[in-house]
Amino acid sequence: MNANDDSPYEALIAKLRRMGPIDADDIAAVTALSVRRESRRASTYLVREGDRVDTCAVLVTGYACRSKTTREGRRQIVSFHMPGDILDVQHILLDRADHNVQVITPATYVVMKAADLRDLVHRRPNIADALWRDSLIDASVFREWVLNVGQRDARTRIAHMLCEFAVRNAAAGQGSPERFDLPMTQETIGDATGLTPVHVNRMLAALDAEGVIVRQRQQIQIADWPRMKRIADFDAAYLHEAA
Amino acid sequence: MNANDDSPYEALIAKLRRMGPIDADDIAAVTALSVRRESRRASTYLVREGDRVDTCAVLVTGYACRSKTTREGRRQIVSFHMPGDILDVQHILLDRADHNVQVITPATYVVMKAADLRDLVHRRPNIADALWRDSLIDASVFREWVLNVGQRDARTRIAHMLCEFAVRNAAAGQGSPERFDLPMTQETIGDATGLTPVHVNRMLAALDAEGVIVRQRQQIQIADWPRMKRIADFDAAYLHEAA
DNA sequence: CGTAGGTTTGACTGATCTCAAGTTTGGTGG
DNA sequence: CCACCAAACTTGAGATCAGTCAAACCTACG
Structure with a gap:
């Protein structure tokens, strides 16, 4: 399909x-x-x-x-x-x-x-x-975004956004959650997380330096999912196993 | 009704x-x-x-x-x-x-x-x-909240939350948009806007000092709606004239 | 009238933003 | 195929909005 x-x-x-x-x-x-x-x-x-x-x-x-x-x-x-x-x-x-x-x-x-x-x-x-x-699942995702933008710090927020993208992207049949194209600029990530592109850049660099993600061109590899999920405070339940 | x-x-x-x-x-x-x-x-x-x-x-x-x-x-x-x-x-x-x-x-x-x-x-x-x-209107409100919490500064964010509450409360047949009970603590407002109760307090005090709102007990009076809407960046369109 | 919860205020801290200057990347035309 | 250009990314330094901690002050209610 x-x-x-x-x-x-x-x-x-x-x-x-x-x-x-x-x-x-x-x-x-x-x-x-x-x-x-x-x-x-x-x-x-x-x-x-x-x-x-x-x-x-x-x-x-x-x-x-x-x-x-x-x-x-x-x-x-x-x-x-x-x-x-x-x-x-x-x-x-x-x-x-x-x-x-x-x-x-x-x-x-x-x-x-x-x-x-x-x-x-x-x-x-x-x-x-x-x-x-x-x-209704759409709405559930919006609720999670309100939480993400309202309560999580910059690093967690970005990690969470990446986790959601990875999971939904794979569910849509595009690559795997472990490695996927991230078809957007750091400014776009900033607009989604309520952060400036400069700070997005620093946080991505931090996640990379910690070894949880690897960045190559427009590709993201999540090197350590368990740790990434923990850092991101990510629990896919809000996607209602479908999105 | x-x-x-x-x-x-x-x-x-x-x-x-x-x-x-x-x-x-x-x-x-x-x-x-x-x-x-x-x-x-x-x-x-x-x-x-x-x-x-x-x-x-x-x-x-x-x-x-x-x-x-x-x-x-x-x-x-x-x-x-x-x-x-x-x-x-x-x-x-x-x-x-x-x-x-x-x-x-x-x-x-x-x-x-x-x-x-x-x-x-x-x-x-x-x-x-x-x-x-x-x-679907529910979801529209969540989207507005993502915007509110993600992009607006503290004063605007709180003002926006008050405007929405005032309008929906009146639409539900409870008082008028100009004067209504705000049945919550400043900590609750903080949890809705992603701010600390201390900062909520300062911003409410500022709005009061500016003369756009008047606080008496649990009541809020919006003294100057046009100015309040401007400060709050509030446009009720997202409520789809119903909520 | 005592008490707990809520509000207010002050002083200090810190995460994130801003501004600014490089550096890298990817696409395009010669 | 190379040179150039614009866009994106990266890095540094300083500024600021909002957070933290702490104390004092209300005020509602038992």
Whole structure:
């Protein structure tokens, strides 16, 4: 079940399967949806805060994030997304975007009409449950981020972010938790953790010096998972074994 | 539609109405649910992180919050709740609590079986939409909190928390946004904003000295809303005109 | 009227930010 | 294939916001 599969429905179906029982009729209903395939260059926006949105997008290849900004222009990333992730389930029922959706790397995704999805969930309870469950796990991740940014020190915060990325990335079928591409700059890590790029750099260097991670180009290797989890105060329970 | 109404269903029905169109059949289906009324003394837990949970609670009177803690025991409050709020919609589909639910003041609430609610939403699309919408707004609030705690300075952060509390509290039918009870200690405010109680105290004193808020006992009066909103960087859009 | 919890204030500390100057990396055009 | 350039990364030094520790002061309530 590779997210890079040819059918534009594969990514979504794989996601739904991870969220709950889905039968052949459910799949038939999904593949009957009309979808549009799109792609973006790196660092561009799909949705901006305040936009009226009546579509939902599912990421097929590449990486994305969601973010908000303060009036003074400080950006906070609130989540990262991997192939197979639904980028904005909330637009099924909320018509105004309260945050930005942007790709980090070049990316492709499929776009569906929110109204079609609303219709789909009313007909297919399994799909309704799966999508709702996905949005509830989304919310659980936000809660963990509030904790991360609110209570943990810089080193722990960054380590935690790396652990989550590693686990979810692997769950999305992209590499292993032990070694993975980290497709973002240190500034991006800073925007996700509420730290300056300079301090991110120092903390990454510290984790490297301690021997828990190894950095090579855009790759991260977690050399000692048990120690990394301890340093990061990371317990994957909040991902509800799916994300 | 007062949340303190006699019927234990009033609080939930009022909430659902705020979330979308609900007809007489929907209400009949809700009132057919079997519910249990319960109450708690101040500062006690309904749910603890890690618990298996197969119920959902709706707050009827009093105030509650949801929180998580780091391994070192630092507590982060991730949301506050007012009468009428559903305290844990997520347990309809997630069986393991990823955070604590605790009351702040003495409180009463009604408890429903998650399985009954699952059944209800499969039969009543309006209710499914309303509950899902509620949980999506929940998630939007978490995103705003990530931004608040990640990017705003102490004074702004506290001001923002007060604005949200004022607006949601009034929307729940408890007092006005201009003047309301703040049923919590400065330590609680600190746990919600990622600050120490000492610093919360200094920032509240500063806001008071500036003349934007007036503190009397457990009451807060927002003396100058336009200025308060500016100081707080507060824009209620993220509450999706309902919360 | 005593007590515990909450608030306030002061003095000092420290984690993280800011500013600024290199250094490395990766992509591009000649 | 090399030289160049912009972006990203790294390092250092000094500034600052918020934390820590500690004591005093309220105030609600038994």
